[in-house]
Amino acid sequence: xxxxxxxxxxxxxxxxxxxxxxxxxxxxxxTYYLFWYKQPPSGELxxxxxxxxxxxxxxxxxxxxxxxxxxxxSFNFTITASQVVDSAVYFCALISYSSASKIIFGSxxxxxxxx
Amino acid sequence: xxxxxxxPKYLFRKEGQNVTLSCEQNLNHDAMYWYRQDPGQGLRxxxxxxxxxxxxxxxxxxxxxxSREKKESFPLTVxxxxxxxxxxxxxxxxxxxxxxxxxxxxxxxxxxxx
Numbered sequence: 001x002x003x004x005x006x007x008x009x010x011x012x013x014x015x016x017x018x019x020x021x022x023x024x025x026x027x028x029x030x031t032y033y034l035f036w037y038k039q040p041p042s043g044e045l046x047x048x049x050x051x052x053x054x055x056x057x058x059x060x061x062x063x064x065x066x067x068x069x070x071x072x073x074s075f076n077f078t079i080t081a082s083q084v085v086d087s088a089v090y091f092c093a094l095i096s097y098s099s100a101s102k103i104i105f106g107s108x109x110x111x112x113x114x115x
Numbered sequence: 116x117x118x119x120x121x122x123p124k125y126l127f128r129k130e131g132q133n134v135t136l137s138c139e140q141n142l143n144h145d146a147m148y149w150y151r152q153d154p155g156q157g158l159r160x161x162x163x164x165x166x167x168x169x170x171x172x173x174x175x176x177x178x179x180x181x182s183r184e185k186k187e188s189f190p191l192t193v194x195x196x197x198x199x200x201x202x203x204x205x206x207x208x209x210x211x212x213x214x215x216x217x218x219x220x221x222x223x224x225x226x227x228x229x
Binding site: 006031032033035036041043044045046047050052073091096097101102103104105106107108 | 145146148150155156157158160163165171173203205207209211215216217218219220221222223224
């Protein structure tokens with residue numbers, strides 16, 4: 001079975017604070033891919049990052065960073081020095097190779113950044 | 116510009132009527148998807164298609180139907196059998212099987228039953 005769990009339903013922080021969004025996944029495959037998407041109020045999902053199961057290097061892109069740990073089946077997302085424009089719903093997703101193209105999404109975390 | 120186009124953006128339907136949501140992509144992607152999102156909820160997979168003339172049920176296929184006659188198009192019909200169709204519907208596409216590439220999403224269709 002494949003599953004993505006985002007235990008944090010909502011997070012609210014004050015601008016300029018750092019915030020981490022948690023993602024825990026389940027899959028029996030050794031080959032899989034993990035993603036993060038941002039959904040602003042407009043509704044369209046915006047792709048942020050992809051990581052394959054053989055690459056555990058952490059990645060940093062500006063104020064965004066991702067921590068992939070296979071030992072704990074986690075793929076956490078950190079926003080440093082948050083800004084109001086970061087307010088959105090963030091989804092973690094998984095594709096396992098054996099399930100072909102089927103993308104499994106977590107339930108999302110609603111992030112609110114207060115001025 | 117390459118991308119995914121969903122139409123219409125807003126759709127109103129009377130109870131008991133079927134309605135079809137359009138999804139077109141010009142990214143030359145093999146795989147296409149339909150997701151449903153309810154207020155404050157995550158995305159639930161309705162149907163997906165990995166190749167033309169083939170599609171598979173997702174987790175909540177009951178009351179929905181799809182077709183994939185062309186690579187570029189993956190329309191979703193919400194039938195009268197769908198008990199609670201009011202929701203936000205998102206279409207997506209990706210390169211396809213085994214590629215593990217990201218999916219690209221349309222802007223969504225908000226369906227309201229009146």
